Amino acid sequence: MESKPNPLAAFEAACRKAGLKVTQQRLEIYRELFAATDHPTAEVLHHRLREKLPTISLDTVYRTLATLASHGLINRVETAESLSRFEVTRTPHHHLICRECGGIVDFNWPLIERVKLPEEIGSWGTIDRKSVVIYGICDGCSGSRKGRKGASGTRK
Amino acid sequence: MESKPNPLAAFEAACRKAGLKVTQQRLEIYRELFAATDHPTAEVLHHRLREKLPTISLDTVYRTLATLASHGLINRVETAESLSRFEVTRTPHHHLICRECGGIVDFNWPLIERVKLPEEIGSWGTIDRKSVVIYGICDGCSGSRKGRKGASGTRK
DNA sequence: CTTGATGCAAATAGTTTGCAGGCTC
DNA sequence: GAGCCTGCAAACTATTTGCATCAAG
Numbered sequence: 001m002e003s004k005p006n007p008l009a010a011f012e013a014a015c016r017k018a019g020l021k022v023t024q025q026r027l028e029i030y031r032e033l034f035a036a037t038d039h040p041t042a043e044v045l046h047h048r049l050r051e052k053l054p055t056i057s058l059d060t061v062y063r064t065l066a067t068l069a070s071h072g073l074i075n076r077v078e079t080a081e082s083l084s085r086f087e088v089t090r091t092p093h094h095h096l097i098c099r100e101c102g103g104i105v106d107f108n109w110p111l112i113e114r115v116k117l118p119e120e121i122g123s124w125g126t127i128d129r130k131s132v133v134i135y136g137i138c139d140g141c142s143g144s145r146k147g148r149k150g151a152s153g154t155r156k
Numbered sequence: 157m158e159s160k161p162n163p164l165a166a167f168e169a170a171c172r173k174a175g176l177k178v179t180q181q182r183l184e185i186y187r188e189l190f191a192a193t194d195h196p197t198a199e200v201l202h203h204r205l206r207e208k209l210p211t212i213s214l215d216t217v218y219r220t221l222a223t224l225a226s227h228g229l230i231n232r233v234e235t236a237e238s239l240s241r242f243e244v245t246r247t248p249h250h251h252l253i254c255r256e257c258g259g260i261v262d263f264n265w266p267l268i269e270r271v272k273l274p275e276e277i278g279s280w281g282t283i284d285r286k287s288v289v290i291y292g293i294c295d296g297c298s299g300s301r302k303g304r305k306g307a308s309g310t311r312k
Numbered sequence: 313c314t315t316g317a318t319g320c321a322a323a324t325a326g327t328t329t330g331c332a333g334g335c336t337c
Numbered sequence: 338g339a340g341c342c343t344g345c346a347a348a349c350t351a352t353t354t355g356c357a358t359c360a361a362g
Contacts, residue, residue: 078234078235078289079234080232080233080234080240082240096277096281098281105280107274107277107280109271109273111272112268112271115265115267115268115271116267117265117290118263118264118265120263121252121290123295124252124292124294124295125252125292125293125295125296125297125298126292126298127290127292128255128290128291128292128293129291130288130291131288131289131290131291132286132289133234133286133287133289134273134277134283134284134285134286135283135284135286135287136280136281136282136285137281137282137284138280138281139279139280139281140281142281142282
């Protein structure tokens with residue numbers, strides 16, 4: 001409600017409203033995900049979190065991500081790999097995914113909201129969210145000599 | 157049925173061209189996937205295939221799907237669940253996914269090809285494929301009384 | 313205090329892989 | 338006949354769950 005959009009405070013409020021307890025782990029997980037731009041996996045997130053919360057367990061990260069996602073506070077990003085990636089729910093946006101390094105980058109495409117959807121969709125059900133995923137090869141991978149791990153790639 | 161290009165024959169040709177051997181399992185897997193409209197998982201496909209090929213193993217299904225996908229003959233559909241779903245590569249199309257039953261339905265949206273992409277994408281890399289995923293609740297789930305398993309839902 | 317959240321470890325589930333025999337080419 | 342493909346079983350990896358303990362409300 002403040003003019004100052006403190007995301008952490010907003011998150012706390014959202015938790016309370018949802019009946020979720022505000023724990024240090026949840027705050028840190030959210031803070032970390034909020035700061036991230038690379039759509040980390042649970043494991044990656046866990047690794048980063050251990051710097052601040054050395055005792056946090058991977059299970060808690062998984063559990064918290066699932067909880068927050070079910071409350072719409074974060075999104076599970078679809079990737080075609082067998083890995084779930086997450087992001088904080090922000091304004092509508094879309095994703096660029098590199099086939100090479102698996103990196104995911106956001107982009108905005110407001111124009112698409114203007115495009116009329118096919119009629120047939122009306123008879124399918126109620127639309128909720130529209131997400132465009134564009135696949136390709138990022139410059140980091142194709143431009144450079146060999147298959148480099150792109151800026152935001154996540155390779156083991 | 158005849159006058160049209162026989163998809164199975166085309167598939168065989170594609171396999172040969174790719175240096176893949178044409179085995180009965182591959183033919184049946186492709187045929188089954190071609191006939192399917194519900195983007196089955198490997199396991200679902202395996203179950204269906206056993207009617208015709210009682211001895212086919214789940215591993216073969218997985219392996220074949222991976223092989224065909226790597227040759228672009230089929231697509232792995234991104235779903236946000238932790239399940240991979242597949243479809244035969246056809247003309248460009250998009251997906252409607254029901255949050256309730258998980259059912260996936262195709263739709264065409266040729267208009268989208270006309271919409272100019274944001275400039276920023278040019279500096280990211282080379283675009284390959286554009287895929288729109290629309291989430292919502294299908295009529296089968298919202299319209300009816302309780303959470304029905306939609307026509308093409310895949311619940312265990 | 314009461315209830316829900318965390319950590320730890322063990323359990324699952326989907327998917328992948330090694331190996332020996334079979335079937336395409 | 339040579340090599341790729343299949344089936345079987347065992348291995349992996351990501352993710353989930355049971356339970357005792359601990360912290361938030």
